[in-house]
Amino acid sequence: MSEIDTNSWRGIHLELLRRINEREWPPGSAVPNEADLAAEFGCARTTVNRAMRELADAGLINRRRKAGTHVALHPTSRVVLDIPIIRLEVEQRDAQWRYGLLSQEILAAPARITSRLGLERGTPMLHISSVHFANSHPFLHEDRWINPTAVPGVETVDFATVNANEWLIQNAPYTSGDIAFSAMNADKALAELLEAPEGAAVFVVDRITWNKNEPVTAVRLSYAPGYRMHTRL
Amino acid sequence: MSEIDTNSWRGIHLELLRRINEREWPPGSAVPNEADLAAEFGCARTTVNRAMRELADAGLINRRRKAGTHVALHPTSRVVLDIPIIRLEVEQRDAQWRYGLLSQEILAAPARITSRLGLERGTPMLHISSVHFANSHPFLHEDRWINPTAVPGVETVDFATVNANEWLIQNAPYTSGDIAFSAMNADKALAELLEAPEGAAVFVVDRITWNKNEPVTAVRLSYAPGYRMHTRL
DNA sequence: CATGTTATTATGTGCATACATAATAGGTAT
């Protein structure tokens, strides 16, 4: 049997997890306060606090000053997704990455883009369309709009040799963003690019980023059919 | 101008974020050590440590003992998704939630389930098929397999009156799990259940949970077309 | 020169203490 180290926040974290999991502290019930737990475990309150903070971050308990700590009634499972740059994502699958630029031009951005970014209708933006390949098979289509005033110098970049995904991460910092996942039927054009049948279900990631209230870029990644995004809970 | 409170870990966290974002500390560069930063900000090392830990958790910096702290080369954006129980998800959209059981029976589980769970082929499991509605429109189809030996008492539950999603969260704790997101074309049966055209792109969540190496449940949630899962970065 | 040993260094963690802050409970005046 592995003894619990009640002197380390990890040990205490595990023990509290156990009490919650085994319904020793059922959902909704009050958890003893930090001082009491510290006394029970024979450690400093700081240590209990650290353990409890992790549980709160994971959504398993709710904490409020004075009101105390309670086991979450509906423990929303909190999933952490790491979204790497596309080249690495391909290489992590032991596949060879390749990138092909389809078009790069300054255009009046369509309303669906400007409205979401909070820009004037018809603002000139840099539009980039490209495909990332894994072992010569299409992996995803990247459809991106960049706000040139937020990213000085983009106009001069040749996105045939450098891919936009990576260049932006290196050169266009953002302070906040919005990301959405959905499923879409591939239209004829997309289907051709992804070498998939028309109408095929495609996993889509829409991402928008801002740098201090200034919109930077809006991108849609359409993954070739069969793509799965997964993590552990 | 808002002054930075260099005495609070939040203030320091913001200041470090700024230095990273504005390329004062470019990707790959070394960050001063905790002691030096503490001296610079005039605070305790503990406070700097707290701020840096947050940055490390967010994937913006990499920390290694002795080697020191470095700004991440490819800052993988880390997304946190909260997956609430389905009823709450519907109600958060200001819609009325309703639930309908389609079937509940003990069956020999198909190979695609048992193999992923690490169970004997043909193990008897409780299969539950149900639909969740939002304002009387199908919201998602829940296709679930439960391992009865891991969840004592499931056989006696009437899942026509209690929905499996909620009952399990309350009664079947898990210690680990696996979750995957993908897109699929609805087959004829699913399309009918979701009141969608056959072949419609459907957002699918596959989740498997274990309780200390014992498989608990495998579930597939197929969302009605149009569903978007989104968060902030 | 390769290899194993030993310092050195930066982060990781624990503790006691103090004070800050949010939220509730209790009491007082109107």
Place this chain on the structure above:
DNA sequence: ATACCTATTATGTATGCACATAATAACATG
């Protein structure tokens, strides 16, 4: 009762100190 003020309480955070631990660098030894 209602509104307002005032304890009280549990969590949140900062500090100085100490020691643990991982990883590297420096050194010594064959």
